[in-house]
Amino acid sequence: MTPAVGEASDERDFGALAVLRDQPAASAVLTDFDGTLAPIVADPAHAQPLPGADMVLVRLAHRFRTVAVVSGRPAAFLLDRVGVAARHAPANLRLVGLYGLQWVEGGAVRQDPAVDPWLPAVAAAADAADAAAPPGVGVERKGVSLTLHWRTRPDAAGWAADFGRRWAAERGLHLQPGRMSLELRPPLPADKGAVVERLGAGAAAACFLGDDAGDLPAFAALDRLAAAGCRAVKVAVATEESPPELAAAADVVLADPAQALAALAWLADS
Ligand SMILES: [Mg+2]
CATH class of the missing domain: 3.30.70.1020 (Trehalose-6-phosphate phosphatase related protein; domain 2)
Structure with missing residues (x-):
C-alpha cells in the first residue's frame, strides 16, 4: 500500500539513505525547498510545502543532530512557509536562505553584512x-x-x-x-555547498535532497564530507526539468516532492 504523504513506512526502500538511520543523533538531514519539499508552481510566490512537511521537519529535528532547509529563497519566505516547524522545533532545525546569505536565528532573519x-x-x-x-x-x-x-x-x-x-x-x-x-x-562565496559543508561538518552521516542546478554545489560538498569520513548521501528529486547531472551524481533518485517527503518521514520515524 502506498503510504500517505508524511506517513512513515518501513515498506519503502530509500536505499542508501538507510545509513542516516544508524546514528541519527550524530547525523545531518539537509534539504532544498522548491521542487523538493514544495511542488513547483507557475507563480513562485504561491509555492507551498506539501501538507505535513513542516511537522516532518520537527520530528526530524527531535531525532537528528542537525536538520536544515537550505534554499535560494529569502529566509523570511522560508520562515513563513515552514513557520510552524520553526516555532515548535528545537534550535537544531535551521532555515538558511539566499544560499547562505540569510538565516533564521531566534525567530528573526539575520543577513550577512557582506x-x-x-x-x-x-x-x-x-x-x-x-x-x-x-x-x-x-x-x-x-x-x-x-x-x-x-x-x-x-x-x-x-x-x-x-x-x-x-x-x-x-x-x-x-x-x-x-x-x-x-x-x-552578489558575487560572494555563498552557495549551498558552503552551507552543507558547515552544517554537515563532523557528522557521522549526512544527506542533502535537491532538484536543481543550485543543488549541485551541495552534492559536491557531500563528496568533500565523505572524503573526511562522513557517510554522505546525495538525493536527487529529479524531474524532466532537473539538470541531468543532478541525477547522474545522486546516490538516490526520487521522482517528486511527495517521494522526498516520504523519505524524510521514513528517516524521522526510524
Ligand atoms: Mg529546488
Missing part, C-alpha cells in the same frame, strides 16, 4: 527588469538578489538570458540559472 555593498546594483537590476521584462515574466525581488521567472512565458527565456548576462557583466553580479528562472545575486 551583501550590503551589492544592494544598489541588485535594486537597479530589479528596476530595469520591471521596466523591460516582457509581460508574464516574473520579477522576484528578494532584497539581496533578483530572480526572473519565465514559466508562464517560455518564449521569454532568451530575453531573460540576455538581461542576466548583461547585468552580470556590467555590474559584477553572479548569474545563477534555475528551473525556468535565473537569479542575479
Whole structure:
C-alpha cells in the first residue's frame, strides 16, 4: 500500500539513505525547498510545502543532530512557509536562505553584512527588469538578489538570458540559472555547498535532497564530507526539468516532492 504523504513506512526502500538511520543523533538531514519539499508552481510566490512537511521537519529535528532547509529563497519566505516547524522545533532545525546569505536565528532573519555593498546594483537590476521584462515574466525581488521567472512565458527565456548576462557583466553580479528562472545575486562565496559543508561538518552521516542546478554545489560538498569520513548521501528529486547531472551524481533518485517527503518521514520515524 502506498503510504500517505508524511506517513512513515518501513515498506519503502530509500536505499542508501538507510545509513542516516544508524546514528541519527550524530547525523545531518539537509534539504532544498522548491521542487523538493514544495511542488513547483507557475507563480513562485504561491509555492507551498506539501501538507505535513513542516511537522516532518520537527520530528526530524527531535531525532537528528542537525536538520536544515537550505534554499535560494529569502529566509523570511522560508520562515513563513515552514513557520510552524520553526516555532515548535528545537534550535537544531535551521532555515538558511539566499544560499547562505540569510538565516533564521531566534525567530528573526539575520543577513550577512557582506551583501550590503551589492544592494544598489541588485535594486537597479530589479528596476530595469520591471521596466523591460516582457509581460508574464516574473520579477522576484528578494532584497539581496533578483530572480526572473519565465514559466508562464517560455518564449521569454532568451530575453531573460540576455538581461542576466548583461547585468552580470556590467555590474559584477553572479548569474545563477534555475528551473525556468535565473537569479542575479552578489558575487560572494555563498552557495549551498558552503552551507552543507558547515552544517554537515563532523557528522557521522549526512544527506542533502535537491532538484536543481543550485543543488549541485551541495552534492559536491557531500563528496568533500565523505572524503573526511562522513557517510554522505546525495538525493536527487529529479524531474524532466532537473539538470541531468543532478541525477547522474545522486546516490538516490526520487521522482517528486511527495517521494522526498516520504523519505524524510521514513528517516524521522526510524
Ligand atoms: Mg529546488
